[in-house]
Amino acid sequence: MQRNTRQRAAILETLSQLDDFRSAQQIHEQMRTDGETVGLATVYRTLQALSTAGRLDVLVAADGESLYRQCEDSGHHHHLVCRECGKTVEITDPSLEAAMSAIAREHGFTDLDHTLEVFGLCAEHAATATAEVTQAAKDGAAADGGPRA
Template sequence: MSNAHGNRAEEPAIKEQRVTKQRIAVGAALDTIDDFVSTQELHRMMYDAGSRVSLATTYRIVQSMAEDGQVDVLRNAEGEAVYRRCAASTHHHHLLCRNCGKTVEIEAPAVEAWAASVAQDNGFTEVAHTVEIFGLCPECSAAKAAK
């Protein structure tokens, strides 16, 4: 949380320590998951494992981790935000199977160049973008073809 001046460093040490313990618990739970999960699913898994971080705190921490680039965030087929610990340390995009939810992290230099060009052509600065490509993974495509 930020204080009135927007400076996180000036928060009381006691609050920071509590948040750090909760953030560590959320991070540790995310480290055990390979697939994207909703915050509610993550909270349920943490609760089942004995963690007592509240759902509201889990939401806040996951959102903060997404803003800091520590987790990837996508929208599933229902439009719900789902999260996963980033496997790639650089800016990347995703291929997402709309059937089973499998994701593949991809780098797309052509997309980066296009986004920068469009932004520049329109006078935009400090731009960001997200690209998610939905389709069927090879396994789901094969299963569909076999029907």
């Protein structure tokens, strides 16, 4: 049974205002900016307890650091995560779950538990990346003397 403390309530309030995954240090810094006085160790312990209780999503970054986000969907779900800005979309797809079960059965696995994080570029950053590639191509053509016949 988790106690409802002022610190826990403050951490949950901070998380409710964030829409992407954040590290414990980033959450702690946001709380300090907001005027909350909660120790970093308390933030770490509370995030761990909340994630164990299923109230937070946890994503392990490429460098091994745990990142946290408050769940929008209390049921089983997965995430699409933008590599540039961290924007996260929760996805629930019965056909994906059926595919995962079929793959597991094919290999003799039972009692499944899984998480799936799909990384890519959100629409905004995909448009920016496309514009940058187009501009780079134009700049390269101009440096070469323009298009050749």
